[in-house]
Amino acid sequence: MNTDEILKNIKDKFGSDVLEVFKKWETRANITIKPVSLVQIAEYVFKDLEFRFIIATANHTKKGFEILYHFSKDNIGLIANLHVILPVEKPEIESLTCLLSGANWIEREMHELYGIVFLNHPEPEKLISEGNWAEGVYPYRREFK
Amino acid sequence: MGFKEFCFKKSLWLFHFAGASCNNCDIEILDCLTPRYDVERFGMVLVGSVRHADVLLVNGSINQRDKSRLLEIYEQAPKPLVVVAIGACGCTGGIFAEGDTFAGPVDKIIPVDAYIPGCPPKPEAILAGIVKLLNK
Amino acid sequence: MVKKTLIPIGPYHPLQEEPELFKLYCEGEIVKDIKWETGYNHRGIEKLSEKKTYDQSFFLVERICGICSTSHPFAFANAVEEIGNIEITNRAKYIRSIIGELERVHSHLLWVGLAGHFLGYNTVFMWAWKYREPVLDLFEMISGNRNSYAMFKVGGVRRDIENNKIPQILKVLDLVKKKTDMLVGAVMDDPVIHARTKGVGILTKQDIIDYAAVGPTARASGVDIDVRRDDPYAAYPLVNWKVITAEKGDVFAKAEVRLLEMYESISIIEQCIEGLKKEKEGDINVKVKEIPEGWGTGHAEAPRGEVFHYVLSDGSNSPARHKIRAPSYTNIATFKKSCIGQTISDATISLAAVDPCYCCTERMAVAYDSKTGDRILNGNELIALSAKKTQNIKNQF
Numbered sequence: 001m002n003t004d005e006i007l008k009n010i011k012d013k014f015g016s017d018v019l020e021v022f023k024k025w026e027t028r029a030n031i032t033i034k035p036v037s038l039v040q041i042a043e044y045v046f047k048d049l050e051f052r053f054i055i056a057t058a059n060h061t062k063k064g065f066e067i068l069y070h071f072s073k074d075n076i077g078l079i080a081n082l083h084v085i086l087p088v089e090k091p092e093i094e095s096l097t098c099l100l101s102g103a104n105w106i107e108r109e110m111h112e113l114y115g116i117v118f119l120n121h122p123e124p125e126k127l128i129s130e131g132n133w134a135e136g137v138y139p140y141r142r143e144f145k
Numbered sequence: 146m147g148f149k150e151f152c153f154k155k156s157l158w159l160f161h162f163a164g165a166s167c168n169n170c171d172i173e174i175l176d177c178l179t180p181r182y183d184v185e186r187f188g189m190v191l192v193g194s195v196r197h198a199d200v201l202l203v204n205g206s207i208n209q210r211d212k213s214r215l216l217e218i219y220e221q222a223p224k225p226l227v228v229v230a231i232g233a234c235g236c237t238g239g240i241f242a243e244g245d246t247f248a249g250p251v252d253k254i255i256p257v258d259a260y261i262p263g264c265p266p267k268p269e270a271i272l273a274g275i276v277k278l279l280n281k
Numbered sequence: 282m283v284k285k286t287l288i289p290i291g292p293y294h295p296l297q298e299e300p301e302l303f304k305l306y307c308e309g310e311i312v313k314d315i316k317w318e319t320g321y322n323h324r325g326i327e328k329l330s331e332k333k334t335y336d337q338s339f340f341l342v343e344r345i346c347g348i349c350s351t352s353h354p355f356a357f358a359n360a361v362e363e364i365g366n367i368e369i370t371n372r373a374k375y376i377r378s379i380i381g382e383l384e385r386v387h388s389h390l391l392w393v394g395l396a397g398h399f400l401g402y403n404t405v406f407m408w409a410w411k412y413r414e415p416v417l418d419l420f421e422m423i424s425g426n427r428n429s430y431a432m433f434k435v436g437g438v439r440r441d442i443e444n445n446k447i448p449q450i451l452k453v454l455d456l457v458k459k460k461t462d463m464l465v466g467a468v469m470d471d472p473v474i475h476a477r478t479k480g481v482g483i484l485t486k487q488d489i490i491d492y493a494a495v496g497p498t499a500r501a502s503g504v505d506i507d508v509r510r511d512d513p514y515a516a517y518p519l520v521n522w523k524v525i526t527a528e529k530g531d532v533f534a535k536a537e538v539r540l541l542e543m544y545e546s547i548s549i550i551e552q553c554i555e556g557l558k559k560e561k562e563g564d565i566n567v568k569v570k571e572i573p574e575g576w577g578t579g580h581a582e583a584p585r586g587e588v589f590h591y592v593l594s595d596g597s598n599s600p601a602r603h604k605i606r607a608p609s610y611t612n613i614a615t616f617k618k619s620c621i622g623q624t625i626s627d628a629t630i631s632l633a634a635v636d637p638c639y640c641c642t643e644r645m646a647v648a649y650d651s652k653t654g655d656r657i658l659n660g661n662e663l664i665a666l667s668a669k670k671t672q673n674i675k676n677q678f
Contacts (some may be wrong), residue, residue: 005661028363050505053493054580056612057591057604063347068589070578077512079578102493102611128323131210132246139245140328165322169347172391179394179410210321221495240344243332244325265347265428 003029003078006049014041027076030068030081038069039094040138041082051080053102058110060142065091065116084117090109095121113140147226153199153279156188160198162218164251165241166205169265170232175204182268189275195222199277204231204252206241212248219255227278230257231271233264288473288625303616303632310624315616330603335361335572338600339433342590346607347428348391351384352583353605354433356590359514359579361435364594365572371516372560373437373567375553378516380423380432380448382546382553382580386457387416388584389539389546392633393464396536399629400477401671412460415453421447437566444562447554454547461547465540476674478532482619484629485530492618493611496586497538498634502530508582520552522640532634583608626670 001009007021007029017037022030033041045051051071059066069082086093095118096103105116108127115138118124126135133139163171177184178191192198195218207215218227230251233239238250251257261274288305306314326345330338342357343350356376369377390413397405417427418419423442424430432438442450468474489499499506507524509517525541527534574596580589586608593602617632 030576052490054587054589055604055606057602059602060595068591070589074506074511079512079580082577100493101491101614101617105610105614130318131213132208132323139325165324167347167350167429169344169350172347172428176410176414179414180407181411181414188602205322206324208321208323210323214321240341241324241326241329244329246323246325264344267427 001049002076003027005029006078006080009049010041012047013044017041027078029078029080030083031080032085035084035086035093037100038082038084039096042069042071042096043099045080045082049073053100054079055124056103056106056110058114058116058140060114060140062144064088065114067093067116068108069096091116092119093117094119097122112138114138115141152225153227156190157275157279158192158197158246159189159200159202160192160195160218160222161202162195162204162215164203164205164207164211164215164234165246166232166234170204170235173265173268174204174231174271177268177271182272184272185278187272196205196228198222200227200229200230201230201259203255204235206234206238206244207248207251207254208244208246209248212247215251215254227258227269228255229259229261229274229278231261231274232266233262236260238263288628305625305628306373307625310626312620312623312625312628315620317613317616319553327605330600332599334598335435336599338433340431340604342605343429343431343433345605348388349384349583349585349588349607350429351381351432352581352588353388353607355381355515355581355583356579356588357592357603358435359581360577360590360592361572361579361594363577363579364575364592365435365569367436367567367569368530369437369567370560370564371519372441372557372562373565374443374516374519375557375560376565377433378436378520379550379553379557380420380430380438380443381515382549383416383419385546385584386543386550387413387420389543390416390464392539392584393468393536396532396630396633397468400474400635401669402474405464408460408467409464412457412464415456415606419450419453422449434566435572436569441563441565442557444558447558450554451551454550458547459545460538460545468536468540473671473674475533477671478536478625478630478634479529481532481544481627482623483529483531483613484615484619488615488618489530492615493646494586494615495611496583496608497535497542498586498612498615500524500526501538503528503532506587508580508587512580514579514581516547516553516556520549532630535634540642572596585609586612 003026007023011018011021017034018031051073054070054072056096057068063085065086067084070077070079095107097107105127107121110116111118112127112129161174161177176182200223230236234241235251238247241247259274259278263270286307288307304316305312314512330341335342339354340352345353390409394406394409420430421427424432424440432440484502486502486504489502489504503526505524505526510524522545525538527538570593574594576593578591588608589606591604594599595601616632620628625633
């Protein structure tokens with residue numbers, strides 16, 4: 001299965017949940033999706049298409065909190081990002097930890113750095129902030145004029 | 146001979162505390178034990194608990210969370226104790242001094258007797274630093 | 282009733298943001314649960330990187346981890362060059378690969394030594410570290426420093442490997458190859474090491490996929506991934522080599538993968554040197570004017586697995602967002618699978634098997650009594666336990 005087919009599959013299967021598919025080139029792609037359908041799409045990508053989970057990147061931009069879930073299909077070298085945008089007022093999203101244990105730490109880390117809430121996280125304890133900064137302080141948040 | 150000289154006359158036992166470091170200094174300290182540098186010929190050994198140590202080697206920048214641990218370690222150590230700050234991070238905070246969680250270089254937290262700069266200092270430099278301290 | 286014991290391992294373990302305190306909850310000798318606390322080494326590197334220019338960031342990312350101090354700049358360079366669509370010269374590609382593979386050799390030697398130390402085999406420790414020194418000398422000759430080489434920049438490398446240095450490199454490689462043979466013999470044929478490492482700390486293929494583990498940890502469980510082959514970068518597509526995998530997933534398989542990988546690395550370096558001779562000396566840079574707006578994801582295969590960097594550029598001279606994932610970040614989480622159900626004396630080697638950069642047990646165990654009044658062992662007692670088990674097995678042979 002090549003990159004085009006994979007992207008087309010995702011688009012066909014999830015229809016309106018996929019907002020935008022952007023293929024940078026053969027080995028890099030970005031798929032913007034609705035936050036509500038993250039778990040479904042991630043499950044499809046991880047289980048059916050057999051992608052490997054790499055990591056998630058959170059960022060605070062003018063649009064809100066953006067999270068990129070980086071997945072990789074190793075036999076064709078493709079890195080696909082599942083991109084969700086969360087509103088600043090209510091940064092909440094379903095946790096992926098039940099699907100893959102590898103997302104456990106990074107979700108806790110994103111919570112501490114940005115204050116994004118991961119719903120149904122099985123182990124919502126502190127990871128790196130203990131002793132380093134106070135609870136309720138989110139050091140990676142930005143201020144926009 | 147003063148009390149301090151008397152205490153440090155014979156084999157020194159070292160305890161190694163690594164703060165928020167990048168591992169280079171840790172590896173170079175451990176390297177001192179291996180055949181090429183062989184610090185044990187001076188009677189120096191790394192020990193597992195600071196309660197047995199004469200020298201406290203501190204490397205890496207110290208972050209907020211390490212700070213309390215470093216103070217705890219320092220209090221547990223038998224005195225007189227020689228503290229050596231190793232590497233650019235231990236001496237000044239180095240490249241991490243601008244970080245959010247940086248709690249100050251080692252000498253802002255506990256008194257330091259010797260500084261061994263370098264990123265990372267070579268094993269020769271670490272040996273030279275400790276020998277210089279002994280001959281002081 | 283079986284007495285419950287809490288054993289802390291750590292807390293200092295320095296790789297990016299993941300030095301941590303492991304708490305092994307044991308009943309009798311069996312590890313029942315494992316918990317970790319991190320944050321001792323949080324330096325805010327991702328935030329710091331946003332304050333620095335692309336050129337300065339290279340010095341920062343190579344100080345994420347002293348042992349992987351090529352891999353992080355490698356991945357970062359891949360990411361930035363992807364944004365700017367920059368193609369580097371062949372000579373720079375070869376030099377990058379040579380440095381990357383030399384690092385793998387020295388890192389694997391370091392691991393073999395530490396693994397030996399944790400098993401109570403200090404001879405292996407001293408040997409491996411002794412033969413690691415010539416590799417560090419090579420680094421000193423090439424870059425001027427034993428660690429933190431500062432060789433990388435956007436669009437090429439900072440220093441050339443002049444042709445007159447090549448004989449010395451080949452000489453050292455020859456020596457390392459001979460010594461690797463010796464080490465492989467010592468490790469692979471030793472019945473005691475077999476007894477201590479076979480069937481210990483097993484990770485199945487499913488565990489690896491579930492925990493997103495990478496590198497030798499994954500390859501030892503039969504997951505055939507290697508960024509150098511899957512998403513080729515630098516000179517790796519230009520040379521012949523193969524990915525080493527093993528099926529068992531235990532500590533022995535991990536050791537096997539690492540040791541055999543060293544031969545591949547040496548072979549890659551030799552081929553790169555051949556390639557280097559054909560390119561013009563000094564042709565190591567392309568001119569980079571600016572980094573345009575956009576995003577780039579770069580990854581590179583570090584000795585411990587895939588290093589991943591995501592860089593978001595807003596067109597200015599510093600990254601707008603820089604996300605870093607070091608391999609141990611995912612590998613360490615697999616302890617939950619590999620340690621539970623093992624005895625305490627096997628726990629150290631199971632922990633060391635994923636090569637968490639530098640093992641915590643060597644560092645210290647802060648003896649802060651837990652409120653429950655549980656007995657607390659420190660790192661040295663733990664190594665002593667492990668060494669004792671090896672001694673017992675040795676006596677049987």
